[in-house]
Amino acid sequence: xxxxxxVSNQKGGVGKTTTSVNLACGLALANxxxxxxxxxxxxxxxxxVGFEIDSNTLSMYHVFIGEKSLxxxxxKNIKKNIDLAPSSIDVAAVDLILLExxxxxxxxxxxxxxxxxxxxDFVIIDCPPSLGLINRNGLAISDTVLIPIQAxxxxxxxxxxxxxxxxxxxxTLNPNLTIEGVLVTxxxxxxxxxxxxxxxxxxxxxxxxxxxxxxxxxxxxxSSMEGKSIYEYDKNGAGSIAYIEFVKEVLKENGQI
Numbered sequence: 001x002x003x004x005x006x007v008s009n010q011k012g013g014v015g016k017t018t019t020s021v022n023l024a025c026g027l028a029l030a031n032x033x034x035x036x037x038x039x040x041x042x043x044x045x046x047x048x049v050g051f052e053i054d055s056n057t058l059s060m061y062h063v064f065i066g067e068k069s070l071x072x073x074x075x076k077n078i079k080k081n082i083d084l085a086p087s088s089i090d091v092a093a094v095d096l097i098l099l100e101x102x103x104x105x106x107x108x109x110x111x112x113x114x115x116x117x118x119x120x121d122f123v124i125i126d127c128p129p130s131l132g133l134i135n136r137n138g139l140a141i142s143d144t145v146l147i148p149i150q151a152x153x154x155x156x157x158x159x160x161x162x163x164x165x166x167x168x169x170x171x172t173l174n175p176n177l178t179i180e181g182v183l184v185t186x187x188x189x190x191x192x193x194x195x196x197x198x199x200x201x202x203x204x205x206x207x208x209x210x211x212x213x214x215x216x217x218x219x220x221x222x223s224s225m226e227g228k229s230i231y232e233y234d235k236n237g238a239g240s241i242a243y244i245e246f247v248k249e250v251l252k253e254n255g256q257i
Contacts, residue, residue, distance in 0.1 A: 015185035025229035026247030028081035050227035144180030
């Protein structure tokens with residue numbers, strides 16, 4: 001069965017989707033078979049790997065409402081070694097739909113991933129910036145949660161709430177859920193603020209904080225808009241080097257190096 005990692009932080013603008021995409025693409029470059037599941041209604045992970053949705057696109061919306069299986073919506077080989085389960089704007093309605101279902105509404109994704117998980121080494125779930133039922137579905141099936149935190153004002157804002165949600169999911173749905181790691185993003189080494197925030201994050205999470213730090217880098221943002229990983233867009237740039245080192249840490253922590 002694949003290692004399932006949810007990338008989650010309910011605070012927007014922390015590099016969550018960028019990290020999901022570049023983690024998936026980095027693992028794929030290391031010859032790991034990866035399924036990237038986009039559960040964010042903004043569908044930026046979907047377009048971030050170069051897939052353009054239209055009115056006929058089957059997405060995670062159809063999985064959550066029970067119209068299609070996960071296997072039916074997966075786009076094969078969107079990039080080498082990567083399959084994609086796309087999102088769409090319709091996913092914004094899923095929380096309300098699941099709330100009405102009541103029964104089993106936090107385990108929809110678990111059942112679907114269990115059917116196809118053996119086909120992959122890693123499943124990377126880009127969770128929405130919220131703590132609703134979509135997010136809980138991701139946490140319910142995940143082995144671990146990867147938390148990106150930006151090195152800026154209010155970096156820790158909302159993290160305590162996320163940790164409470166993880167604790168609740170452990171108690172009720174997934175007792176084996178743990179934190180994969182904490183990735184510091186948008187780090188500007190020229191500012192005292194960034195260093196102070198990094199120190200605060202390290203005090204809070206200790207050894208769970210990755211040694212790799214993702215710099216504030218315009219090329220990273222540009223790569224997402226171009227539907228490319230940072231490795232494709234700016235192979236030798238600072239952003240690419242930082243994400244490569246981060247992926248190496250993930251592989252090492254998972255006994256893959």
